[in-house]
Amino acid sequence: MPKLLSTTPRADGFRMPAEWEPHIGCWMLWPERSDNWRRGAKPAQHAFAAVAAAIAQGEPVTVCVSPGQYIIARELLDPAIRVVEMTSNDSWIRDCGPTFLVNDEGVVRGVDWKFNAWGGLLGGLYFPWDQDDLVGEKVLELERDDRYAPDFILEGGSIDVDGEGTVITTEECLLNENRNPELSREQIEQMLCDYLGVQKVLWLAKGVYLDETDGHVDNFCRFVAPGEVILTWTEDKSDPQYEISAEALDRLATMRDAKGRPLKVHKLHQPDPVLITAEEAADIDHVPGTLPRQPGDRLAASYVNFYIANDVIVAPSFDDPRDAAAQQSLAELFPGRRIIAVPGREILLGGGNIHCITQQEPLGRRVISAKGR
């Protein structure tokens, strides 16, 4: 039986690997709630199925679905994809799922953070979130991985690591009073060091303009290699994103990572602002306690929200003139991987994108069987 551990990953010699390190597979959750996804989540289900099929070209994929959606998901998902039953409140496994860790011997463990739907009763995005909060534990139990369960609220999309001792995050999210208000900045840094196995925390101020997650870094600025980050950018000084990205660029210019390296910053120009149409907003159910969607609302569209699989990068496209340049930049940054672009608008309508709906599991010392997973 997998154990619940009361030590810390840092003390036990475990660390969160970088996303480009080898995976045994990728986990996803299946969308179905009609107060976040339009038209009863049917367009989102097709979008998630396209993401899963693209990732499956690079590594095994498991999609967790509620009992009532099993047959529907099995029908829409590529036969190569494993489908397992799991209850959840929504479908953002980056945030409610576990953070997987490895040690030098290739043993895999996980951190089962506390989850409060991006802010709980202080601006959280839906209520309740009790089933989401169980997803980390359930996935780790399925994988028979020992589990750390700190009393600490954290979403996986709010952190990004280089696998060599550095994590990057935002003050807007981690220092927000709706996450861990009883902890100081120093105590939060200590939690990150203890549970991600890092030695250095890099703080940006904010994330993408109007990101409903309170500025998740995975939509804004991520490691693409040790010592190198990619940053959402705009040349339009009248766009509110300009000031946020320019301030981040200033901070990044003065930072050193855990190994003492300065950071090389790759700017990735954002798409044109993406606004919810009246037709899209009309097809989302209004439920008290869930963030409402209004026509004209600007969504936090960003090309940075891509997933790094073993052999491929799965990146959002927005039917925007900058799509091709974004894909070209990713191809240059990840020369060993094929870039697969998947339409990101339907996922964005729910509040996130491809990285937010995925969670990588490191290979560690495990081997992938001929049948995959």
Ligand code: KQY
């Ligand atoms: O971007 C993410 N990491 C999740 C967004 C959740 C939005 C819920 N409506």
